Amino acid sequence: MPLHDFLCRGCGHAFEALVMGAEQPVCPQCGGTELTRQMSTFASRTSTKGGSGSSGGSKCSGCAGGSCSTCH
Numbered sequence: 219m220p221l222h223d224f225l226c227r228g229c230g231h232a233f234e235a236l237v238m239g240a241e242q243p244v245c246p247q248c249g250g251t252e253l254t255r256q257m258s259t260f261a262s263r264t265s266t267k268g269g270s271g272s273s274g275g276s277k278c279s280g281c282a283g284g285s286c287s288t289c290h
C-alpha cells in the first residue's frame with residue numbers, strides 16, 4: 219500500500235497520505251506542497267498485532283489502543 223508519512227516544510231505538520239505513482243500530496247493543514255517524505259516505519263506502527271513484546275498487559279482486544287471502556 220503506497221501510504222507514506224510526510225512532513226510539511228511550510229508549517230511543520232506531519233501527516234500520512236496515499237500516494238499513487240507520481241501524485242503529489244498536499245498538506246491538509248496549510249495546503250502546501252513543499253513536503254518531505256518520511257522513510258518511517260509507519261506501516262508497522264499502525265498494525266501492531268502480535269508484534270514485538272507481547273508481555274505488556276495494556277493491549278486491549280477491543281480497540282487495540284488501550285483507550286476504550288474495556289481497557290480499564
Ligand SMILES: [Zn+2]
Nearest residue numbers: 226229245248
Ligand atoms: Zn503545512
